[in-house]
Amino acid sequence: xxxxxxxIIEDERDIADLISYNLERARFDSLILSSGxxxxxxxxxxxxxxxxxxxxxxxxxxxxVCKQLKKDKDLSNVxxxxxxxxxxxxxxILGLELGADxxxxxxxxxxxxxxxxxxxxxxxxxxxxxxxxxxxxxxxVELDSLKHRVHVERTRVKLTMTEFRLLHELMSxxxxxxxxxxxxxxx
Ligand code: CA
Numbered sequence: 001x002x003x004x005x006x007x008i009i010e011d012e013r014d015i016a017d018l019i020s021y022n023l024e025r026a027r028f029d030s031l032i033l034s035s036g037x038x039x040x041x042x043x044x045x046x047x048x049x050x051x052x053x054x055x056x057x058x059x060x061x062x063x064x065v066c067k068q069l070k071k072d073k074d075l076s077n078v079x080x081x082x083x084x085x086x087x088x089x090x091x092x093i094l095g096l097e098l099g100a101d102x103x104x105x106x107x108x109x110x111x112x113x114x115x116x117x118x119x120x121x122x123x124x125x126x127x128x129x130x131x132x133x134x135x136x137x138x139x140x141v142e143l144d145s146l147k148h149r150v151h152v153e154r155t156r157v158k159l160t161m162t163e164f165r166l167l168h169e170l171m172s173x174x175x176x177x178x179x180x181x182x183x184x185x186x187x
Contacts, residue, residue, distance in 0.1 A: 007048035022110040
């Protein structure tokens with residue numbers, strides 16, 4: 001299955017990179033755009049399946065970008081998730097009125113963001129349920145969270161439910177430190 005493309009419109013490079021990193025780990029393709037004027041033509045070229053739009057852009061009004069995206073014949077059907085600051089209720093409402101599909105409030109966890117992206121994509125493209133997203137692979141270990149199966153070098157490995165959950169938790173946060181508390185809570 002082809003990877004879904006997520007366009008990230010965000011001027012803060014650290015945040016954009018973090019979002020991009022987490023989306024790519026969840027098997028999305030992503031592109032970051034940060035500068036104002038060329039957003040529309042670059043977005044057209046990228047043909048995103050979803051747009052994450054930060055409303056707080058320095059040289060540009062995020063809501064205006066939203067309006068332009070919704071007016072563009074190639075981009076008007078692409079779902080938009082707005083990224084807003086805490087308490088920016090007016091912007092959120094205006095954005096939703098302009099046709100944005102969802103919003104997420106800063107600061108957010110990347111895990112929540114990825115889930116929101118998946119939820120919106122599932123709503124907009126229900127026929128293409130991203131089944132590939134249920135399979136995690138790291139080195140020789142492959143974990144299918146839909147079928148609850150684990151293979152190591154293509155050989156099926158039997159695990160207890162707790163072992164499976166623990167492995168899933170660790171594999172879906174590869175490279176990150178998971179404290180005992182977090183593991184207990186999530187597993
Ligand atoms: Ca910003």
